[in-house]
Structures are given as structure tokens and as C-alpha cells.
Amino acid sequence: MNWSGLFVGGFFVVGLGLVGWKAFAPTDSVQGHSMVPPDTSEIAQGAPMVTVALPEELSxxxxxxxxxxxxxxxxxxxxxxxxxxxxxxxxxxxxxxxxxxxxxxxxxxxxxxxxxxxxxxxxxxxxxxxxxxxxxxxxxxxxxxxxxxxxx
Missing domain, CATH: 1.10.760.10 (Cytochrome c-like domain)
Incomplete structure (x- = not known):
């Protein structure tokens, strides 16, 4: 029996399994950004949602x-x-x-x-x-x- 061939084959099988699992696993984010909408219930309707610091000068x-x-x-x-x-x-x-x-x-x-x-x-x-x-x-x-x- 060729142990190195078995090891390499097993490595690829495990690798393919991990790739498949990641591809089909549910996710709630894309590139670190939450796909779950933020809770805005504490902000008044129509109110600004963030405080924006203005640059000293615009191009x-x-x-x-x-x-x-x-x-x-x-x-x-x-x-x-x-x-x-x-x-x-x-x-x-x-x-x-x-x-x-x-x-x-x-x-x-x-x-x-x-x-x-x-x-x-x-x-x-x-x-x-x-x-x-x-x-x-x-x-x-x-x-x-x-x-x-x-x-x-």
C-alpha cells in the first residue's frame, strides 16, 4: 500500500469537503459587512443616522x-x-x-x-x-x- 498516495488523496478529499461546506454554508455577512440590517429603533423617524465630521476642505x-x-x-x-x-x-x-x-x-x-x-x-x-x-x-x-x- 502506498501511504504517501493515500495521504495526498485524503488531503484533497478533506480540502474539497471544506470548500464545499464553505460554499454552501449559510452566511449573514459579505466581506465583513453584516447582511442583517442594523437596529435603528432608538433613532427618531427621519433623524440623521450618523454624526458626520466634515473635512476641512473639499477637492x-x-x-x-x-x-x-x-x-x-x-x-x-x-x-x-x-x-x-x-x-x-x-x-x-x-x-x-x-x-x-x-x-x-x-x-x-x-x-x-x-x-x-x-x-x-x-x-x-x-x-x-x-x-x-x-x-x-x-x-x-x-x-x-x-x-x-x-x-x-
Whole structure:
């Protein structure tokens, strides 16, 4: 009997079993982000959901994005992207960090809308009247707010 062959074969069988188990195991998080909506019951309806520290200065691109945000996004996502409980989530939140939601995700969300998945506020509708470039400026504004609040 070839013990080394048996050992190698056993190693692969165990490895495949672990891969299969991980692939089909239920999960409540993706890349460290909880897929369970946060408890917002202690926050008043419509109130800001986070406190946002403002950067000392915004880049020229972020200043353009701020204007777009205030024209199209503030009604739901609140001043400085702090969210509004029961209406729309804060974009200055770890859930929207660049490694989890790219700038292109912002473009797709504005163009197509987004089904509710991280929060219990219902689906986000598509936003009319924004070009992809407009949304990228808005994303730049949000990213600079995020960095000022330790979200990189």
C-alpha cells in the first residue's frame, strides 16, 4: 500500500469537503459587512443616522459632487450623507466603503435603482437627470466625507 498516495488523496478529499461546506454554508455577512440590517429603533423617524465630521476642505471635484448630492440625493440620504432613519441609509457608513461598494456601484444605483439589501428602508428608485459623470462627482464627495470619518 502506498501511504504517501493515500495521504495526498485524503488531503484533497478533506480540502474539497471544506470548500464545499464553505460554499454552501449559510452566511449573514459579505466581506465583513453584516447582511442583517442594523437596529435603528432608538433613532427618531427621519433623524440623521450618523454624526458626520466634515473635512476641512473639499477637492474641486467633491465640491461639484456636493452640489449634485444636494440637488438629487439629500432629500433621502440627508445632509452630509448622514442618512434619515426610515427613509434612506447613511452613505458615510462602513457598508459603503470603497472595497464593498465601488464608485461604479453608485453609478449603477442611480441609473437602475437598488433593491433593499443592507437596510430595511425599501428599494431605492432610479434617479433621473444625472449623467454617469454627475454620479462620479457625487461619489467623490461621499468618499471625501467617508475619509474624514475614518472610512477608507
Amino acid at each position: 474641486a471635484e467633491a465640491q461639484i459632487g456636493k452640489l449634485g448630492f444636494e440637488a438629487k440625493c439629500v432629500e433621502c440620504h440627508g445632509q452630509n450623507a448622514a442618512g434619515q432613519n426610515g427613509i434612506a441609509p447613511p452613505l458615510v457608513h462602513i457598508t459603503y466603503e470603497p472595497n464593498h461598494h465601488s464608485d461604479q456601484a453608485f453609478v449603477l444605483a442611480a441609473r437602475n435603482g437598488v433593491p433593499s439589501h443592507h437596510w430595511n428602508f425599501g428599494n431605492m428608485p432610479a434617479i433621473e437627470g444625472l449623467s454617469n459623470a454627475d454620479v462620479l462627482y457625487i461619489a467623490r464627495y461621499v468618499r471625501e466625507l467617508q475619509r474624514a470619518n475614518g472610512i477608507n
